[in-house]
Amino acid sequence: MSSLQRKGLQARSLSSEEEEKLKRDQVLVSDFKQQKLEKEAQRNWDLFYKRNSTHFFKDRHWTTREFEELRSCREYEDQKLIMLEAGCGVGNCLFPLLEEDRNIFAYACDFSPRAVEYVKQNPLYDTDRCKVFQCDLTRDDLLEHVPPESVDVVTLIFVLSAVHPDKMHLVLQNVYKVLKPGKSVLFRDYGLYDHAMLRFKAGSKLAENFYVRQDGTRSYFFTDDFLAQLFLDTGYEAEVNEYVFRETVNKKEGLRVPRVFLQSKFRKAPKSPVPGDPGLGQES
Incomplete structure (x- = not known):
């Protein structure tokens, strides 16, 4: 797999066949079915993990390489980092991070109760290092499990795309509440x-840009704007918001598959210093 990160570019150009396919595919799923999908969203993800157990996603050992901000x-060098992985699945990102960095405490949550149970059954699960x-x-x-303004960094990795676009702002609002002022959300998605x-x-x-898979799970495809x-x-506040272009090569079938992701970093503004405060100039 080759990787190239490009700054300031739009999503990739489409072939004429791809453009024609998107033009033809304009009929939307009925309102009744859409409401049913929303109502059954948790059930559909639970069934996804029932079918696939812990084998569907590969461990994400690329996370600290791609997101140097985690370091x-x-x-200061020996600071214990408090992080939240919002949408942890079965721990494919969580456990590699805990293995690579012994000075992290991680809150981790998922919509699917079954996924959470798989995390707790993992031999690497340690309640001293993660909740x-x-x-x-x-x-x-979220606030029932994570104290307000207590987290140094939040990861949202292939999570927001599974949420209905009308509710995405609610996710960001709730994450905002637990994030310390001046700290960031690290984002990667389709x-x-x-x-x-x-x-x-x-x-x-x-x-627009929102689809349902055959198993009832849904996926949104983001523009940077x-x-x-x-x-x-x-x-x-926006710090980084860039497309990442990759090409997956299937040598056996002779296929080159273009992948497009967004990799971004958004910060919660630092608290404004209070005049006369002895801590003036120090970040909380």
Whole structure:
């Protein structure tokens, strides 16, 4: 797999065949079915993990390489980093991070109770180093498990795309509440015209850039502008917001598959210093 990160570019150009496919596929799933999908979202993800157990996603050992902020966001070298992995799945990102960095305490949550149980059954699960819990990020559940303004960094990795676009701002609001002032959300998710978007068959479209898979799970494909506006409207400051272009090569079948992701970093503004405060100039 080759990787190239490009700054200041739009999502990839489409072939004429791809453009024609997207033009033809304009019929939306009925309102009745869309409401049913929303109501059954947790059940569909639970069934996904029942079918796939812990074998579907590979461990994400690339996380600290791609997100150097997980190291650099410390204020001093031996600082214990408190992080939240919002949408942890079965721990494919969580456990590699805990293995690589012994000075992290991680809160981790997922929408699926079954996924959370798989995390707790992992031999690497250690309650001294992580707290894992089931949570609906679109509700106020998060504050029941994580103290307000207590987290140094939040990761949102292939999570927000599974949330209905009308509720994405709720996720960002709830994450904002537990994040310390001046600290950041690290984001990675599907970008517009990713190969996965172009594979959907007719009848899978829920809304612009929003699709349903055969198993009932859903996926949104982000533009950088849409994502930036979503974070900015919730009170964050943009630090990095870039497309990542990759090409997956299947040598056996002779296929080259274009992948498009968004990799971003958004910060909660530091608290404004109070005049006369002896801690003036120091970040909380």
